[in-house]
Amino acid sequence: MIFTLTELEHHPIHFDVTYAPGEIAFSSELRQKGGLHAAGKAELLRNTLGEVRIQGRLTVNLESACDRCLEPAAIPLDTPFDLFYRPVIKTANHAEVHLEEGEIDLSFYEGDSVALREALREHVLLSLPMQLVCREDCKGLCPDCGANLNLSPCQCASRRADPRWSALKDLK
Helix, strand or coil: CEEEHHHHHHCCEEEEEEECCCCCCCCCCCEEEEEEEEEEEEEECCCCCCCEEEEEEEEEEEEEECCCCCCEEEEEEEEEEEEEEEECCCCCCCCCCCCCHHHCCEEEECCCEEEHHHHHHHHHHHHCCCCCCCCCCCCCECCCCCCECCCCCCCCCCCCCCHHHHHHHCCC
16 A cells, blocks of 8 residues: 555545565564454645655564464564654755754655555564564573574583683682
8 A cells, every 4th residue: 555645635545455475574583373464545745845654563473483482482573663754854855854853753755645555564674673582581592502492401411510610610
């Protein structure tokens, strides 16, 4: 779905769409399980020289490898979004453009339209938790043998001390 400025000048556009897995390209390690549903509205903000606001709610179930044990980790997202887009400022000499404090949350678009698919992709990627884990108490992998500590205790010998810290043992 694409929101054109011409149509937005006349009235806000309400949307209720579902994107099947693969329609929105996330990173290769992030898989979409089921449809991504988004509902809301897009509007052209008056007296802003083309600023577009897209707001609504999205729900999607994603899956990725757990950061601790590499098993599949489910990532359900049910989140509101309120996105602002401004036309790209063309500079003749490719100089740096200074952004004010309030402009940091803005995204930019080129041409006379904003694509909903890209707006949702950006919001999903920014909504992901910093660490993707299969469960809160995930024990991860043994650093010596690589065994999954969630499935069984490791049979490795006692942990070897890092030789770089051996000088600190003598301080007692």
